[in-house]
Amino acid sequence: MxxxxxxxxxxxxxxxxxxxxxxxxxxxxKKIATVVFLAQQLGKPVLVEGPAGVGKTELAKVVAKALGxxxxxxxxxxxxxxxxxxYEWEYSKQLLYTQILKDKVAETLAGTxxxxxxxxxxxAQDSVFFSSRFIVPRPLMQAITSEKPTLLLVDEVDKxxxxxxxxxxxxxxxxxxxxxxxxxxxxxxxxxxxxxxxDAREMSDALKRRCLHLWIDYPSEELExxxxxxxxPNIDKRLAEEVVGLMNRIRALDLKKTPSISETLDWARxxxxxxxxxxxxxxxxxxxxxxxxxxxxxxxxxxxxxxxIKKRTAEVAAEKPQGAPAAEASAVKKGILH
Amino acid sequence: MQKxxxxxxxxxxxxxxxxxxxxxxxxxNALDELSLDDRExxxxxxxxxxxxxxxxxxxxxxxxxxxxxGFYDNLRQAFDQMEGDxxxxxxxxxxxxxxxAEMMKEMDGELDLSELAKALLTQDLSQLENLIRQAAQxxxxxxxxxxxxxxxxxxxxxxQMGLEGASQELENLVERMRAMGMGDAQIQQLQExxxxxxxxxxxxxxxxTERELQQQNHNYxxxxxxxxxxxxxxxxxxxxxxARMREVVARLAQRIKNILSIRKKRLKRGKLDLHxxxxxxxxxxxxxxxxxxxxxxxxxxxxxxxxxxxxxVANVSRFMLQFMYSLQEAFTKIRCYVFVAELGxxxxxxxEKDISAAIEKALDGGDVINVYTRSNFGYAFHEFWKNHLxxxxxxxxxxxxxxxxxNYNDAKAWCIRDIQNKAKNVVWxxxxxPSAWGFGDSVMDRYMPYCDIVEECRNLRQLSKVVDQIxx
Ligand SMILES: Nc1ncnc2c1ncn2[C@@H]1O[C@H](COP(=O)(O)OP(=O)(O)OP(=O)(O)O)[C@@H](O)[C@H]1O
Ligand SMILES: [Mg+2]
Numbered sequence: 001m002x003x004x005x006x007x008x009x010x011x012x013x014x015x016x017x018x019x020x021x022x023x024x025x026x027x028x029x030k031k032i033a034t035v036v037f038l039a040q041q042l043g044k045p046v047l048v049e050g051p052a053g054v055g056k057t058e059l060a061k062v063v064a065k066a067l068g069x070x071x072x073x074x075x076x077x078x079x080x081x082x083x084x085x086x087y088e089w090e091y092s093k094q095l096l097y098t099q100i101l102k103d104k105v106a107e108t109l110a111g112t113x114x115x116x117x118x119x120x121x122x123x124a125q126d127s128v129f130f131s132s133r134f135i136v137p138r139p140l141m142q143a144i145t146s147e148k149p150t151l152l153l154v155d156e157v158d159k160x161x162x163x164x165x166x167x168x169x170x171x172x173x174x175x176x177x178x179x180x181x182x183x184x185x186x187x188x189x190x191x192x193x194x195x196x197x198x199d200a201r202e203m204s205d206a207l208k209r210r211c212l213h214l215w216i217d218y219p220s221e222e223l224e225x226x227x228x229x230x231x232x233p234n235i236d237k238r239l240a241e242e243v244v245g246l247m248n249r250i251r252a253l254d255l256k257k258t259p260s261i262s263e264t265l266d267w268a269r270x271x272x273x274x275x276x277x278x279x280x281x282x283x284x285x286x287x288x289x290x291x292x293x294x295x296x297x298x299x300x301x302x303x304x305x306x307x308x309i310k311k312r313t314a315e316v317a318a319e320k321p322q323g324a325p326a327a328e329a330s331a332v333k334k335g336i337l338h
Numbered sequence: 339m340q341k342x343x344x345x346x347x348x349x350x351x352x353x354x355x356x357x358x359x360x361x362x363x364x365x366x367n368a369l370d371e372l373s374l375d376d377r378e379x380x381x382x383x384x385x386x387x388x389x390x391x392x393x394x395x396x397x398x399x400x401x402x403x404x405x406x407x408g409f410y411d412n413l414r415q416a417f418d419q420m421e422g423d424x425x426x427x428x429x430x431x432x433x434x435x436x437x438x439a440e441m442m443k444e445m446d447g448e449l450d451l452s453e454l455a456k457a458l459l460t461q462d463l464s465q466l467e468n469l470i471r472q473a474a475q476x477x478x479x480x481x482x483x484x485x486x487x488x489x490x491x492x493x494x495x496x497x498q499m500g501l502e503g504a505s506q507e508l509e510n511l512v513e514r515m516r517a518m519g520m521g522d523a524q525i526q527q528l529q530e531x532x533x534x535x536x537x538x539x540x541x542x543x544x545x546x547t548e549r550e551l552q553q554q555n556h557n558y559x560x561x562x563x564x565x566x567x568x569x570x571x572x573x574x575x576x577x578x579x580x581a582r583m584r585e586v587v588a589r590l591a592q593r594i595k596n597i598l599s600i601r602k603k604r605l606k607r608g609k610l611d612l613h614x615x616x617x618x619x620x621x622x623x624x625x626x627x628x629x630x631x632x633x634x635x636x637x638x639x640x641x642x643x644x645x646x647x648x649x650x651v652a653n654v655s656r657f658m659l660q661f662m663y664s665l666q667e668a669f670t671k672i673r674c675y676v677f678v679a680e681l682g683x684x685x686x687x688x689x690e691k692d693i694s695a696a697i698e699k700a701l702d703g704g705d706v707i708n709v710y711t712r713s714n715f716g717y718a719f720h721e722f723w724k725n726h727l728x729x730x731x732x733x734x735x736x737x738x739x740x741x742x743x744x745n746y747n748d749a750k751a752w753c754i755r756d757i758q759n760k761a762k763n764v765v766w767x768x769x770x771x772p773s774a775w776g777f778g779d780s781v782m783d784r785y786m787p788y789c790d791i792v793e794e795c796r797n798l799r800q801l802s803k804v805v806d807q808i809x810x
Pocket of ligand 2: 057155196
């Protein structure tokens, strides 16, 4: 373990992680906190997997904030390569220098007879043009050369190509890079590393072996209510519970895109904006498009709602057999979840 | 504790969760960093270090419960019940044990009790748990297979932990107490206690054995499920199995891709190629505009697939195609032909987005051939020979999949001979068992002389073996 060389913010315990992330507005359970704490203690990268929108990226951000570390983000995509992730030569600058130093170059080449000889002379001066002066550091290099300990977020690593993953593996295993023309650069301070994945493809066993693993699923109802409470001030506790309850029913449906925490938050905000105090079926119906992006999904959710209302109506009718029509109307009005 | 974690790791492995040695060590390191009083944290710490696949988490949780919880709770329950029973008979367990402890202290030194007897008299249940686990291991309880063996392994465990000996020790102790002048009534209570203790230990040992059986069954079922799928003949698959099999194939293909790409990575980014750089930049007055690196290149093979899609082999074709489709990038080029009697090219179908749609379409003849006819390999090969032989070169692997049941048509094996002459190699996958090759209307024996590799390929295990062989 190479952390803690200087005065550095550290989590003291699992409980401390929960509290400090809570201060940053991130509500998490022991499961998440245990992994974060261990990542710090063992200095191992964490591979965070789970469905979209459950707070994978956010977790890395708040950990960085809580520890007062600078977050360096490497966003992955298909076709991302070493040059974009690690370093590139700054050709234009090299070119400029060559121009400016033209006379010097001529001097160097003075007296050479053949092209091969000239080339050898130039070759001997290689190191001038391939030195760190001409390197553009990309995120991985920045994380490795940073003086202060950082947090490196490799976001959506599943979007990258397997070749890139293999390369990443090398960097993560020893935190050093070798630039053929310059030499090996070793990390000055160990970055804390988070990799996130949406499971677009399964990551290799080799990568997984090197990482601690965290699976973030949709939160429990209790946790999600707390997240709402925290992120949407002003929300009434009962409305929050209704929203979360209905959300969980919707998640249980077989949808093209299952709504996540961000959708719950959006929805709650939309409902507040509409001054809704409870989930009446009309309002729900009108706002479903906030949480569901596909027409087919909205339809499925509508059906589920209709079923719920029917069931509720039947229950009310059973309670008050004589006044069926009136009961029906009030059941519908009364919000579908009570 | 260490031993127990190792035993748990082994249980995970046996249940099909892959845990490497390094990950096992990570788990230990993780435990060092935490206080272990919190069961949840303990469970999550082990998981984060050892279980890395979303699919395995449910199984892990189940095994964790089975392994870690429970048995201590079982012990606790059994002993609570014993205390209750004794209480009902007017025996105050706490009091009598305290009394016993005091009298034993007086004869300090002369008393040399076994670990087990000590654990029982001090009601040290964690120590008792350890003793039982250890004994069960020595008794080989881990090998238990069915209900009928519960009695047997329980007895062996009891023997291993020296239960008889401990019982004797306790009896002797009672006699000593009597000799030291303990009253009759109390002696009787003491005897009752000793009898109950023995009974309770026997019962908990049995419980332990039963739990072990449960764990084994869990392993067994899991293994069985997996093996079933890879060993299961492609000939008899239900819709559901086809769907699951598709996932397994996808995973196998991914594995191969990972191996390929990691291998490619090893051929690291090369050094600067000065000569090439100068030559390339000659036109710009030798200013290194474009930099050339030395790289080593490994030629990727070309692949030509000839796939029998008659209904008798449709499933084999399906998974072979899925494999190859997923591994497209391992080849410079894949061309794919399907046939029953006529031959048609479906390469373009493969460039369509959706893999499963592409495969279903190919199996359906891809709109180019009639699949509802009788197989004629000779005719199909001749078609290929006439129209596509020219596309074969020394870098091409030709892969043929079919049962070579030719309906007594002309085999035209010389077509394959000519193909072999031009290709890097010819691979034939036959879903039938070798003992059937060449019998009835099978003409496999006629083609075999012109194939470099001939493999029986009827299930996933065989298929992935062949693919490994060709690609890696
Ligand atoms: N535990 C939490 N506490 C507070 N807010 C949360 C929590 N989890 C998620 N959020 C909120 O949900 C939103 C989505 O989170 P985030 O973008 O991190 O998801 P993600 O898992 O990275 O999604 P994707 O896979 O699409 O990248 C964020 O705005 C974040 O504020
Ligand atoms: Mg994200």
